[in-house]
Amino acid sequence: MTDYRIFNNDDAMRFADKHSELFGDHSKLSAEEFGDGNLNLVFRVSNDKGTSLIVKQALPYARCVGESWPLSTDRARIEAEVLRVHARFCPEHTVEIRHFDAELSAILMEDLKQYTILRTALIKGKQYEHVATQIGHYLAHTLFYTSDFVLTGPAKKAAVAQFINPDLCQITEDLFFTDPYCNHERNNIHDLIISTARELWQDEALQAEVAALKADFLSKPQALLHGDLHSGSIFVNAENCKVIDAEFGFYGPIGFDVGSLLANFCLNYLGCAGLLADTEAVTEHQTYVRQQCLTLWQVFAEQFSQLMSQDSQDPMLRNSLYQKQFLQQVFADAIGYAGCELIRRTVGLAHVADLDKVSSEQQRASIEKQAVELGRRFITQRQSLNSIEQVLDLLPL
Amino acid sequence: MTDYRIFNNDDAMRFADKHSELFGDHSKLSAEEFGDGNLNLVFRVSNDKGTSLIVKQALPYARCVGESWPLSTDRARIEAEVLRVHARFCPEHTVEIRHFDAELSAILMEDLKQYTILRTALIKGKQYEHVATQIGHYLAHTLFYTSDFVLTGPAKKAAVAQFINPDLCQITEDLFFTDPYCNHERNNIHDLIISTARELWQDEALQAEVAALKADFLSKPQALLHGDLHSGSIFVNAENCKVIDAEFGFYGPIGFDVGSLLANFCLNYLGCAGLLADTEAVTEHQTYVRQQCLTLWQVFAEQFSQLMSQDSQDPMLRNSLYQKQFLQQVFADAIGYAGCELIRRTVGLAHVADLDKVSSEQQRASIEKQAVELGRRFITQRQSLNSIEQVLDLLPL
Structure with a gap:
């Protein structure tokens, strides 16, 4: 140095x-x-x-x-x-x-100067149809090829060691999994939803589920994650998407990357009701965002399944029944982490413009309460939700 | 070097x-x-x-x-x-x-020259009452204090890196989780049970469960394991036990250490029917071994619970509901890993003297079949078994 x-x-x-x-x-x-x-x-x-x-x-x-x-x-x-x-x-x-x-x-x-940040585009109500397909592909390939399905034991262990990232992981451990569930000075809570935040601090059943998700974040090195895959880490233009900003990367649970992006779509889904000009524009944009969530999971799941079935190297992990169960658990994890992201972006330190830009305080408070409630349902129902359609049914109409 | x-x-x-x-x-x-x-x-x-x-x-x-x-x-x-x-x-x-x-x-x-190797003692039908209590204590304390309950994120990550152990882990990955489930040249299968082994190679439902246990062995660094805690790694005398031989140590799933020892008690339980002089001696020794299994889990679970409730440092992991669910999962993992140990010690490369010393080939084959069947039940029923008593009910009388 x-x-x-x-x-x-x-x-x-x-x-x-x-x-x-x-x-x-x-x-x-x-x-x-x-x-x-x-x-x-x-x-x-x-x-x-x-x-x-x-x-x-x-x-x-x-x-x-x-x-x-x-x-x-x-x-x-x-x-x-x-x-x-x-x-x-x-x-x-x-x-x-x-x-x-x-x-x-x-x-x-x-330099991606011909691109726009996805969050900025979404906030303006822009609709790029290829985002979910392309990022679903990105997630399936980057996560599969860095996992135990492909790497030998020694190669995987060397990769885990190479990507040990204590400082940045600790930021997530604190801001994502701890602060929102207690009255922490770092939290950033708008006055009108303080009672909603207090409910989080007292909900021991919810906290038990968040603890399990945190424990997996700490001790489930399944694949080399991006680690911070929100809509501000994706550049988009008319044909393509590019992922940037991987400084939070480490070996962690696959569902974390998938869930982070799903949640950012959901935050935009909720926020756009207070951002776009009229009801028609809101309805149209929400239909688009809902479709993006659906496609993101479908493309990821389909391609990850195909990769597992065609390119798994570990002989035991080639078992198709195991692979099916593995993907089901990734789904539950993803929904759980999406729930945590929804909550921490509403009551934690770092907010998202999709909600903060809603100019009416009353409307913003009402949307923030929806975000927390959606997060709670994602977290507590994640093991019993069987499809992405069931998950999307939880979004307010 | x-x-x-x-x-x-x-x-x-x-x-x-x-x-x-x-x-x-x-x-x-x-x-x-x-x-x-x-x-x-x-x-x-x-x-x-x-x-x-x-x-x-x-x-x-x-x-x-x-x-x-x-x-x-x-x-x-x-x-x-x-x-x-x-x-x-x-x-x-x-x-x-x-x-x-x-x-x-x-x-x-x-030098532990005043001690005997536990396996040797068990094979002779010796009964040291303090083994399970003491090793239950050892497991609870060594595993709790090296876990996420106690270590900060950065300290845990440094410890995981310190104990990355690719060569020795690969031996376990192969011999424990892969070879017994295929016709591998390293396997060591007595002629009379070759059909039992073949059933393992064709049982895709069982293999899916073993794959999940293997995946956790690869990617669930919960605590600093001993990594090879069979009855040959424990010295015992009239008052005390001491654990040796930790070269397989690494950060892995807590249930692995607990399950390894449970399985070695079960192997002795089955083998002693062909090792001890008369029916009465067998019955008495089996009663002792069954009690040791019961005590091992009870002492471990009680002390680990107490440590979680009194000494957890991570604020989210202090949640008592989470702690209860965590211990329940450790139990299921332990039974699963015990099942793998029962199977690999019977049809894999490295056998145990508790079975190999049975002099009648017919009786040994019959006991080996019991070991494989018990292993299969442990693995496939581990998530639905609710208590150590239910597990011990699976032991043949």
Whole structure:
């Protein structure tokens, strides 16, 4: 770490120039920094012909809080290595990593400037039909090919060790599974739903189910997860989707990635009632989002099943009855984690714009209560829900 | 590894002398090597006053097979470190490690020459009443204090990485969970039960359950297991028990350790009908073994419950309803793993003397068939068996 320094625009330009054949000495480069959120510096470096790349550097603390919350810059390595592994199995929907420098904790990657962030698109009511199909494919392939179905025992253990990610996992362990279920100072609860939050703090039956989901998050290294697959981690354009931001990646339960995205669709489903212009637009958009949830699970399940049946390497795990039971448990896990995401995005520290942008406080409160109630049902009913259709029947009309 | 050399008696004496205050320059030392089994050299080094210590050195291959089966000597580090961790939480029932040398892959440890191996005692029909109580205590304390109930996320992840044990885990993955369910050349099947073995190879419903248990063995790092807790890994005398041989240790499902020992009691229960002199002796010994199984689970469950309720650190895992469900799942896992142990000790590579010593081939075949059938019931009924009493009701009278 002796050579680590926080990049300015010039550093970012030099880094991009050095590690890419796109620029060259005589090109006229420019750089602009734009925040990606909380933990990193992100620069767009462009030449005078309009070609550009992204330089992302991990800061040694959480940017939103400041230097008081130290955070290992090893997360840049995790991000680069997860995305490279995922690109091996699904290059079409994974952002391309061009270079990673461990000492600088800096990544040079493809610029997706022709794309929009999925959350932004959804909030505007845009409807890209291919999202669920493509991300279902991404999930099936990245999760299957990093799992026990394919890797030998020794290879799997080495991969688990490579992706041990204590700092970032602890953020999830706390913000996702603990804070929303107690009166924690980090929580961010709008005044009008404080009684809804209090109910969560007192619901021991719900908390027992969340504890089981947390225990699996801690101790169920089934596959190399993205670890933070919400609609802000997906870029979309008219034809394609690309997944970015894998710094929360680690070996965990497969249902976590699937459930995270399902929940973000559900949050948008609920929020759009307060975001879009008229009832007709809301109905149309909700029909689209519902269909995306359905397709996401169907495509994931179908492709994951096919991969299990055709490409499993472990002789015992080739058993088709076991594979069916395995997928059923992934489904229950996914619905449970979706429930946790719905709750923590409503009463926890980090909210989503899909709800926070609802301008009427009354309407926002009513939607937030729906989100918490939906989350509760997902968590408590996850083992008895038998199909994605049954899950979607729980969405308010 | 440059300094690694295979010990002779002189090396073992020098090693013991150098790392212990028990001997001293002028003591007259002697050493004898005695096989512990398959993977290591074991020396007893004694001085002329009768004080002795054990020197155990890992060989870079599996001794029973020869140099053709290479095996990492890192297992000596695993063994020493697992036993030291376990001794922190249960010193009274864990063999004391005096010194470990990484380059030589050699361990200096307490000599338990006043003790007998539990399997040897059981085969002779000896009945030590304290075994189950003490090992139940050992299991509850070593497994609880290395689990997510106690360790923070980062501490747990570091511990998982410290105890990644690919070579030895692969032996279990193959011999325990795969070979017995197919016609593998490593299997060791007595002629008279070949049809029983064939039934295992064709039973897809059973194999699906074994696949689920194998998947958990691969991906459920709940606690730091001993990893090979059969009755040959326990020393016993009139007052005490001590656990040895932890080279298979790793982070795995808690039920695996509990189930391994339960199965070894059951194997002795079945075998003693062909080992002891008369019907009365058999009945008496079987009553004792049945009681040991009962006590083992009861003591483990009671103490583990108490530890969960009094000493859990993770706020979500303090939930008593969750703790109850957790223990119930450990029970089902334990019965499942016990079933796998019963089967692999009968038709797999490594048998147990409790069955192999039955001199009548007909009687041994009949007992082996009972062991396989009991294993099958354990595995397939594990989720519906509600108490240890119900499990013991499956034992033939």
